[in-house]
Amino acid sequence: MWHIAKRELYDNLNSLRFALATVLLFGLMLTNAVVHLREHPVRVQKYHDAITESLNRLRARTDLYEIAQWGPELLHKKPSPLHFCTDGGDIVLPGTIYQSVSRITNDLYTFWYLSYRYRTPNSKNIRPATIKVDWEFVIGYVLSLIAILFTFDSISGERERGTLRLMLANSIPRHTVLLGKFLGALISISAPLTLAVLMNLLIISVSNNVQLDAEAWRRLGIVFFVAVLYLCLFLALGLLVSSRVQQNATSLVILLLIWVSFVVFIPSTLASIASGFSNPMTYDEYRERHDRLYSELGDEYNARLQGTRELPTERMQLTGEYVTKGAARGERLSHERLNQEHAQIQLARSVTRISPVAIVQHLIEAFAGTGFERHRQFVENVQDYAREYREFVGDMDRADPDSPHTIGVREGMSKKPVNPEAVPKFEDRLSLSRDFNTAAVDLLLLVLFFVVFFSGAYLAFVRVEV
Amino acid sequence: MLLTLIRRELLDNLMTFRFAAAVFITLLLVVANTVVLLKDYERRLAAYNTALKTHQDKVRELKAYSGYELNIDRPPNPLSIFNAGLDKRLGNQVRVYHAFVPTLWDAKMHGSDNPFLNIFTSIDIIFIFEVILSLIALLFAYDALAGEREQGTLRLVLAQSVRRGHILLAKYISAMLCLLVPLLLSLLLAMILLTNNRSVSFSPDDFLRIGGIVLTSLAYLSVFYFIGMLISEVSRRTSTALMLSMFIWGFLVLVYPNMILAVMSPSRPPRAQVDSAMKQMEQIWEEFDRERKDFLINDPVPGESIWFKIGAVGGSHEYLAKRALALDVHFRTGLNLEEINERSEPQVPYAQNYFRFLEPRVISTAEKTWLLREQGLKNIFVQPASMDRILLKFSPVGIYDSATQAWAGTDLHGIRDFFDAARQHRQRVIDYFYDTKVFGTRQWFAGDKQTVDWNALPQFSFKRSDIGINTERALPDVCLLLLINVILFTVIFLIFVKSEV
Numbered sequence: 001m002w003h004i005a006k007r008e009l010y011d012n013l014n015s016l017r018f019a020l021a022t023v024l025l026f027g028l029m030l031t032n033a034v035v036h037l038r039e040h041p042v043r044v045q046k047y048h049d050a051i052t053e054s055l056n057r058l059r060a061r062t063d064l065y066e067i068a069q070w071g072p073e074l075l076h077k078k079p080s081p082l083h084f085c086t087d088g089g090d091i092v093l094p095g096t097i098y099q100s101v102s103r104i105t106n107d108l109y110t111f112w113y114l115s116y117r118y119r120t121p122n123s124k125n126i127r128p129a130t131i132k133v134d135w136e137f138v139i140g141y142v143l144s145l146i147a148i149l150f151t152f153d154s155i156s157g158e159r160e161r162g163t164l165r166l167m168l169a170n171s172i173p174r175h176t177v178l179l180g181k182f183l184g185a186l187i188s189i190s191a192p193l194t195l196a197v198l199m200n201l202l203i204i205s206v207s208n209n210v211q212l213d214a215e216a217w218r219r220l221g222i223v224f225f226v227a228v229l230y231l232c233l234f235l236a237l238g239l240l241v242s243s244r245v246q247q248n249a250t251s252l253v254i255l256l257l258i259w260v261s262f263v264v265f266i267p268s269t270l271a272s273i274a275s276g277f278s279n280p281m282t283y284d285e286y287r288e289r290h291d292r293l294y295s296e297l298g299d300e301y302n303a304r305l306q307g308t309r310e311l312p313t314e315r316m317q318l319t320g321e322y323v324t325k326g327a328a329r330g331e332r333l334s335h336e337r338l339n340q341e342h343a344q345i346q347l348a349r350s351v352t353r354i355s356p357v358a359i360v361q362h363l364i365e366a367f368a369g370t371g372f373e374r375h376r377q378f379v380e381n382v383q384d385y386a387r388e389y390r391e392f393v394g395d396m397d398r399a400d401p402d403s404p405h406t407i408g409v410r411e412g413m414s415k416k417p418v419n420p421e422a423v424p425k426f427e428d429r430l431s432l433s434r435d436f437n438t439a440a441v442d443l444l445l446l447v448l449f450f451v452v453f454f455s456g457a458y459l460a461f462v463r464v465e466v
Numbered sequence: 467m468l469l470t471l472i473r474r475e476l477l478d479n480l481m482t483f484r485f486a487a488a489v490f491i492t493l494l495l496v497v498a499n500t501v502v503l504l505k506d507y508e509r510r511l512a513a514y515n516t517a518l519k520t521h522q523d524k525v526r527e528l529k530a531y532s533g534y535e536l537n538i539d540r541p542p543n544p545l546s547i548f549n550a551g552l553d554k555r556l557g558n559q560v561r562v563y564h565a566f567v568p569t570l571w572d573a574k575m576h577g578s579d580n581p582f583l584n585i586f587t588s589i590d591i592i593f594i595f596e597v598i599l600s601l602i603a604l605l606f607a608y609d610a611l612a613g614e615r616e617q618g619t620l621r622l623v624l625a626q627s628v629r630r631g632h633i634l635l636a637k638y639i640s641a642m643l644c645l646l647v648p649l650l651l652s653l654l655l656a657m658i659l660l661t662n663n664r665s666v667s668f669s670p671d672d673f674l675r676i677g678g679i680v681l682t683s684l685a686y687l688s689v690f691y692f693i694g695m696l697i698s699e700v701s702r703r704t705s706t707a708l709m710l711s712m713f714i715w716g717f718l719v720l721v722y723p724n725m726i727l728a729v730m731s732p733s734r735p736p737r738a739q740v741d742s743a744m745k746q747m748e749q750i751w752e753e754f755d756r757e758r759k760d761f762l763i764n765d766p767v768p769g770e771s772i773w774f775k776i777g778a779v780g781g782s783h784e785y786l787a788k789r790a791l792a793l794d795v796h797f798r799t800g801l802n803l804e805e806i807n808e809r810s811e812p813q814v815p816y817a818q819n820y821f822r823f824l825e826p827r828v829i830s831t832a833e834k835t836w837l838l839r840e841q842g843l844k845n846i847f848v849q850p851a852s853m854d855r856i857l858l859k860f861s862p863v864g865i866y867d868s869a870t871q872a873w874a875g876t877d878l879h880g881i882r883d884f885f886d887a888a889r890q891h892r893q894r895v896i897d898y899f900y901d902t903k904v905f906g907t908r909q910w911f912a913g914d915k916q917t918v919d920w921n922a923l924p925q926f927s928f929k930r931s932d933i934g935i936n937t938e939r940a941l942p943d944v945c946l947l948l949l950i951n952v953i954l955f956t957v958i959f960l961i962f963v964k965s966e967v
Contacts, residue, residue: 016706020713028721035728089585118581123557124571124792126878127851128858128867130724131587137724145716149709157705252708253484253605257491264597265495271586272502280580284516341580348586372585 001176001183004167008184012150021146022192028138029196033203035133036084041209043079050076050096059420065410067418068393071099071112075385077378078428080369081216084204085223086136086361088371094118097382102290102330105298108319110326111408114386115334116379135197136364139227140357141263143193144234148259150185151238152252155461156245178239178461182454185235190228197224215432219367226363229446233356234259236453243461266355274351280340290333297326313404320408338379345372356449359442366439369430373438378428385426392424467628471636479606479644488602489648495594496652500659503547503590508665509579510542510554517559517576526920529913531904532800532821535563538891538926539576540884543876544666547656548679549592549867551876560885562892562926564899565828567836569843570885571792591656592870595683596863599649600690600719604711606641607694611962612707630963638691638955645687653680671933678873678940685947686866690715692954693862699961718861726857736846740790743842747795747835751786754797754831761823767816772799774816777807778912793842795835799824803912814908822906829896851878859943862950869943875930879939887928894924 012018054073061067077095100115122129131137158164167177201220205212212220238255245251281289301322308315349372352358365371397403397414406412479485521537528534539559546553557573566572614620623633657676660666668676694711701707759770767774772782780803788795801817858864871877904910909918 015709017709017713020709024713024717024721028725031725031729092581092584122555122584123573123575126552126556126570126847126881127854128727129555130727133725133728141720142716145712145720149712153705248705249605249609249708250483252712253487256601256605256712257487260597260601261491261495265499265589265594268587268589269495269499269502272506272588275580275583275586276502276505282579284576341582344580345582345585348583372582 001180004172004177004180005183005187008154008181009188012184012188017146017149018188018192021149021189022196024142024146025138025192025196026199028133028142029200030203031133032084032135032138033200036204037207037209040079040081040083043083044209047076047079050074055425058423058425061423062417062420064393064396064416064418065413067423068407068413069101069109069111072385072389072423072426074098075382075426076428077375078430080374080430081210081212082219082223082368083370084134084200085220085368086134086364086370087132088136088361088365088368088374090370092122093372093375097379100330102294102326103298104294104301104322104326108298108301108323110330111323113327113331113334114382115330116338135200135223135227135368136361139230139364140360143189143227143231144259144263144357146189147185147231147234148238148252148255150189151181151235152242152255153248154181154185154239155242156248156251157242159246160248174462175458178243178458182232182235182239182457185238186228186232189231189235193227193231194224197227218432219369219435222367223364226360226367226443226446229450230356230360233446233450233453236450236457240453240457240460243457243464262355263357267352267358267361270352270354271348274348275344277347278340278344280344281337286333286337290330293329293333294326297322297329316404316406316409316412320406320412323408342376353442353445356446359446359449362442363439363446366435366442369435373435374430377430377434381428382426385424388424392422468632468636471623471628471632472640475636475640476643479640484602484605485644485647488598488605488645489651492594492598492602492648492652493655495598496591497655497659499589499591499594500547500656504659504663504666506588507542507544507547508663511665513576513579514539514541514558521559528920529804529917530802531899531907531910531918533802534895534923535561536891536926537561538888538928540573540881541928543874543880543930544660544668545672545675545874546590546876547660547666548590548676549870549874549876550588550590551871551874552878552881553874553876554588556881560888562888562895564825564892564896565798565832566796567832567839567892568885568888569792569839570881571843571847572794573885591653592679592683592867595649595686596866597719599645599683599687600863601715602648603641603645603687603690604694604715606645607691608698608707608711609704610637610641610695610698612698612702612704615702616704631959634695634955634959634962637695638688641691642684642688645691646684649680649683649687674933675873675875675936678937678944679870682866682869682873682940682944682947685944685951686862689862689947689950689954692951692958696954696958696961699958699965719863722861723858723863726860727854730854730857739842739846740793743793743838743846744788744790744795747838748786748788750831750835750838751795751797754827755786757827758799758824761820765816765820767813772801772817772820774813774820776803776810776813776817778803778810779805780912793839793846796832797828799828801911803914805914806912814912817911818906818908821910825899825905825910848878859946862947865943865946865950869940869947872940872943873936875936877939880931883931884928888926891924891926898922898924 054076057073061070075097079095083090094117096117098115098117099112101109101112103109153160155164158167168174201212204210237258241254241258242251245254301318304318305315308318349358349362353362362371362373366373394407396416396418397405397407400414400416402416403414404412517537517539521539525534525536537559538561540557542558543553556570557575559576560568560570560573562568611620614623620633624630653676661668693714694707697710697714698704698707701710762770762772772784780801782799782801784799786795786797801821806814855864855868859868868877872879874880875883899905908915
């Protein structure tokens, strides 16, 4: 078997396609590194400026009521150091979560609540749209194409030349031949891929502007493993078609058409079809419900206020109740909208899993810490933090024996100055174990695809007549 | 002789597996995506119609002239199904009022879609052609000459008194005829789907535009066929030719367009240029503000307030708005009163005087900053974008894309036509204001006595540019494609004539 693999390897190393593939991979990886080094420091700087500004504003507040009313300022998503692996559509995902207050009556506002605004950066961008040259592009599109071009003739070609017959005349089991060919192709593509990846990482890690820590390297290792698995999948597909078909040309046509439809078209077509299944709340609908909610709340409040003309304590308690209730309802509404939108995207993403390139995209995104899943994690982090922040306000108020304990009204809350350092700070975290959990399904699917194609190739090759 | 050759080639090509596969896959992709794109178009059209209605109703609710602020909406272009270009992406509603000159950088999207959907790439029919047709053309061409050479049939054919040019021509014509089948068939099916849909209405001009798109597609197809033929001629062996064509395809279609922009283009606008333009515009508005305050101080009512001590229900605003990302500085000031106290009636003429003085100055200052802004927008946003498009044109895909966008009217020019129309509409409204001399009237800022007849104002209408202009915009790219065709053919011819068999 090693003999066959070695023969394949030497064959490939001398070929035109090996040279072209190497040049292509190196060129793309070099581009990727250069662009990353140019853009990443700017991104990181922007993030740091933004969080410093938010923190400064937060520190400037010492009054508990102010803290409770205005909330924790803008919360920013931490840019991933592995942005060069995949952009993951980060440019269209909001990197900041805002807080809003809404008006209940003319002079009564709710406390802060999380509201999710969106980024439509493209609505002013007149430059032509392109795909980012990142690892995902190199792996998803280019590597799979290369895999096809390396295997389409591996069996049909030998059959055309008649060397297959010669080889099988020796006492070599067929599966050994297949495995040998597979390994030969795998090694001859992985070699330039590995070198290109190493060059890319070398350039990126040598620069002072980008620091990769131990966890980043672990993640990169997993991404590389995913890339190799994906490569195997397309090699197996190539072998499958090649052993079923008599002619090189036919084999290539079939493979290219499969490649074009599954890699280029199916992900976006299926995503558009699947996103038509559900109709999340639109912004206009949201505005309407929001306005209705607060006008109803205002009427209710006014009606109940009538009965408390002479009772200042009750009045205060009522106001406090509505201020917090308004915030809770507003947050519930904006969550509802966000959840519906997320569900739509989630569905579309699961449907696109029919295409291996979408699976790989999801996997790389998960491990590089970019993209949609990462965004959901960010939103969850923010929601946890919001809870912590509100609890902090409650605790501070309870700790003050002089306070009337009516949260929502200035007179009803503790007047002791708060130490700004004690206010909880938002920290956007990423956890590898969580990413593993979200990625497990995709990883299994990828392995499954590979096993199916490889056993298909095996069966086809064993049963074929030479 | 030529006809015999063509017939032979045609039969050869038509009976192959690749032909069947090509037709099948093109039809499948085009039909499936047309259905998806149609649905998308219907949704955008519905959103446009709702937006149009709410915006018109909103204007009718206004009481005073100074509040005039029409949100005008950009209708989705039905030809965006062919090439979406910038049509889907750029903002589709813009506010028009007298104190501001609107551009596409001030446009917004109406909120009817899930913004997260942007993480999926969207495709259109031309994108399918870009990828599939070029691939098929190369698959038809890679063995055109190398294959015959390997089989030895080329020698046989040339042994007879056939001119070499004729062989090339026969191969080219028959292959193009074959390639036309998937192109035309899929377009035909797409057209059947489109014309049977009630929400899509094509004008006669649109059919001509689609005709232009078909012609451009043909030129594109033939460029790739020639590229394949050249490779086939140069490499002499089918396997080498195949490998080379596939890598060249991958490079031209997949890698080059994405790579060149990543490498060449800076990702953010030049800071210094933006700052200086912003500063200049701010100065103009500050000067305007000084003049305004001088007037307020010198008029009989003491103080700088624009309320002139009028007791009324209503609102006022005075602010300088700055948005560096859109290179925009504008000043808004105005008074909008619903009710005026009986006792402050004597004060009203002062306000009238003020606005009679102010509004023509607001308009002229807005126009003065617009001149600066137009230049700045051109330097900072438009020029890099056109630079990008020129870089993309080093690959036939880029030329094809930009030509079809020009035909469809979804290119930058097409979108800017709409904003030109918006500016013209603003001009008409201003002319109307001048003609009816509303600036000095009470109705300008107060809606208590009589309300405005909004129907008397000029109405906004937008028609896409006519076919002549589309042709003019598409022609350079189409000519470029044709030129590449001619050059490639000449090169192939020269090599083939001189080559030994």
